[in-house]
Structures are given as structure tokens and as C-alpha cells.
Amino acid sequence: MKTAIITGASAGLGQEFVRQLADVFPEIDCYWLIARRKDRLEELAQALPDKQVECLALDLCDTMSFVALQEKLTAERPDVCMLINNAGCGYLGNLGEVDTSTQTRMIDLNLRALVAMTNMTIPFMGPGSNIINVSSIASFCPNPRMTVYSSSKAFVSSFTVGLAEELKPKGIAVTAVCPGPMKTEFLDIGNITGNSKTFQTLPYCDQVRVVAGTLRAAKAGRTIYTPKLFYKAYRVLAKVTPVKLMVKFAAT
Numbered sequence: 001m002k003t004a005i006i007t008g009a010s011a012g013l014g015q016e017f018v019r020q021l022a023d024v025f026p027e028i029d030c031y032w033l034i035a036r037r038k039d040r041l042e043e044l045a046q047a048l049p050d051k052q053v054e055c056l057a058l059d060l061c062d063t064m065s066f067v068a069l070q071e072k073l074t075a076e077r078p079d080v081c082m083l084i085n086n087a088g089c090g091y092l093g094n095l096g097e098v099d100t101s102t103q104t105r106m107i108d109l110n111l112r113a114l115v116a117m118t119n120m121t122i123p124f125m126g127p128g129s130n131i132i133n134v135s136s137i138a139s140f141c142p143n144p145r146m147t148v149y150s151s152s153k154a155f156v157s158s159f160t161v162g163l164a165e166e167l168k169p170k171g172i173a174v175t176a177v178c179p180g181p182m183k184t185e186f187l188d189i190g191n192i193t194g195n196s197k198t199f200q201t202l203p204y205c206d207q208v209r210v211v212a213g214t215l216r217a218a219k220a221g222r223t224i225y226t227p228k229l230f231y232k233a234y235r236v237l238a239k240v241t242p243v244k245l246m247v248k249f250a251a252t
């Protein structure tokens, strides 16, 4: 049975990935949904009567979750043809002024969990499979006041490019999506709402369109996908401008 694993499926972009996956990858018949809020996952599962859905309530900041997943993978040996590393968090605040646990949670979830999920899953993927990593426009240039978050997303984009090359011989495509701000729980959780002029000024991306474009980009085997013309231009600008100059204008 062809299986998709989606992290952060209980809200925002992850939930939208689950809703739209069958539009572009109808051959996938089993979904493993991962997040901490099981009730939300179960609610989403009810909207997918044609699919076999497993709701896995796991905290991906807890390494014991990786042990549980590894055991499940080893026992069931699923045919994973899609991994969507979507779970992520981003907190506003200068280093030295925000709790250490808050700053390091971004590393645990955005980096460690993403690497662990990918490393555990690849052995169960065959030719024609896809990995989608949710990065951000924050990966294009460091963003003061969200330095840890932007650095974590720079890792995600760089990791994607390296992994895509590494997995080419296995026929597995790897895609990073780099959206701009979206109106999801992310903004309140990260203490961003009302506290960032940049987030108040920037154009917002529509989650539904971001997901539709990302799934198409993955199907086409693209490595980096940036939704919205405005952010495509920003990506080019960030590439051609010295980072020490860019960073002066990139504070959140």
C-alpha cells in the first residue's frame, strides 16, 4: 500500500497538504498523520473516507518519538512514496532575551526532527518517491529578531539541495518550498502577531495556493519552489546582494 507521512498535519499548511494530496498524488492510499494534537488529526481523518489514515500523536521535539516511529517502520515496512516534513515553529525575539528552551525548540523541531524523519524514512522509499521539506523565505537571508528561525530554514533549503543530489540515483525527488508569511497559528505561537512591522507590511501567501503549487513542483521534480512573484524576486535579490548589506534590511 502506497503511504504518505505528513508531519504537522493538525493545523495550517500541514492540514492543507493532507486535504490536497490526492489531487496530485491520487495513487497514495495510506496516510500517516503526525502532530501532538490527536483530536485534530482524527477530525481531519474523518474527511478522508477513501484513505486509510493513521493518526500518530507524537511530539517531534522528544527523541522518544523517533524510537517509536523507527519501531513502527521496521515492523510494518510501509511503501513510503511521500514524506512531507512540514512541522515547524518560529519565535520572534533576540538571542539572550528569550528563554533558551524557546530558542532551542526551533532547532529540535525544524532541524533535528526533519533530519531524523528523513533518515528513518528513506530506507522505505523507492524510485518515483518524493520528499517535501517546508522551508521559508527566511532561508534566503538571515533575519535579525528571528535569527535562529531563519538559520534553521537556511539549513532546510541547503539540506534539500544536497539531499536531492544524493537521492538522484535512487530516483527519489526532494523539494523545498519557501513560502512568505501565511495566516496560520504560527504567527500567534511565535509571538509575531502585533510585534513585527515586517510581518505587518509583507504580502501574505495563501496556504491553499502554496500547497497546490508545492505538490505540482514536487511532481515535476523541482528542488526549490518559491510561491508568489514578489518572493521569487526577493530570492534573486538575496542571491546577488552581499549578505552583510541584505541583513540590514531583513530584520523581522
Ligand SMILES: NC(=O)c1ccc[n+]([C@@H]2O[C@H](COP(=O)([O-])OP(=O)(O)OC[C@H]3O[C@@H](n4cnc5c(N)ncnc54)[C@H](OP(=O)(O)O)[C@@H]3O)[C@@H](O)[C@H]2O)c1
Binding pocket: 007, 008, 009, 010, 011, 012, 013, 014, 034, 035, 036, 037, 038, 040, 058, 059, 060, 061, 086, 087, 088, 089, 090, 109, 134, 135, 136, 137, 178, 179, 180, 181, 182, 183, 184, 185, 186, 187, 189
Ligand atoms: N505561517 C507562516 O508565516 C510560515 C511562513 C513560512 C514558512 N512556514 C513554515 O510552514 C510550516 C508549517 O507552519 P504553519 O504556518 O502551518 O504553522 P502552524 O499552523 O503553527 O502548524 C504547525 C504544525 O506543526 C505541528 N507541531 C508543532 N510542534 C510540534 C511538535 N513538537 N511535534 C509535532 N508536531 C508539532 C503542529 O501540531 P501540534 O501543535 O498539534 O503538535 C502543527 O500541526 C513550518 O515549517 C513553518 O516554519 C510558515
